[in-house]
Amino acid sequence: MTSRLILIAAALVGVTIGIGAYTFVYARGYSYLTDDPAACANCHVMRDHYTAWTRASHHAVAVCNDCHTPPSLIPKYVTKAQNGFWHSFYFTTGRYPDPLRITRRNHEVTELACRKCHMELAESIDPAHTDTGRGGLTCTKCHNDAGHLE
Numbered sequence: 001m002t003s004r005l006i007l008i009a010a011a012l013v014g015v016t017i018g019i020g021a022y023t024f025v026y027a028r029g030y031s032y033l034t035d036d037p038a039a040c041a042n043c044h045v046m047r048d049h050y051t052a053w054t055r056a057s058h059h060a061v062a063v064c065n066d067c068h069t070p071p072s073l074i075p076k077y078v079t080k081a082q083n084g085f086w087h088s089f090y091f092t093t094g095r096y097p098d099p100l101r102i103t104r105r106n107h108e109v110t111e112l113a114c115r116k117c118h119m120e121l122a123e124s125i126d127p128a129h130t131d132t133g134r135g136g137l138t139c140t141k142c143h144n145d146a147g148h149l150e
Helices: 002-026 029-033 037-042 044-055 064-068 073-093 104-117 119-125
Strands: none
Touching (some): 029 073, 064 073, 073 104
16 A cells, blocks of 8 residues: 555656656746846747837846846846746736736836946935835836836
C-alpha cells in the first residue's frame, strides 16, 4: 500500500513538472528572465503596451523592467515571479481585464521608479514623499502615458 502511494505521488509530481516545463517552453517563460522588452509582447494583450513604449520618450532610456520591477535582484525576480504567475493564471482562464489595469503593488513599484530617475524634480514637487511615493502626489496621476505613448 505504501509503495503504491509513493508511485502515485511520484506520477503526480512528474505530470506537474512535465506540464509546467511544457508551459514554460511553449509560453517562452525563459524570456521573462531577461531584460528584453520584447518578452513583454509575448502575450497578445501586451502588444499594444509594447508598441506604445516603442513610440514614447522612455524607449531611449528605459526598458520594461526599469519601471515595472524593483531595482534590487531578489525583489526584481520576486515581482517577476508573482506577476508571471498571475498573468499566466488570468490569461489561461481568460479572466484578465481588457484593457489591462496595473495593480496597487505594481503601481507603487512604478511610482518609486519614476521618483528614482526623476529625483530632483520629484523632490521639488513633493518633498515629503520623494522616497516612498505614498501619501502625496503620484507621478502617474498627471503623466499616465509617460512610458507608453498611446
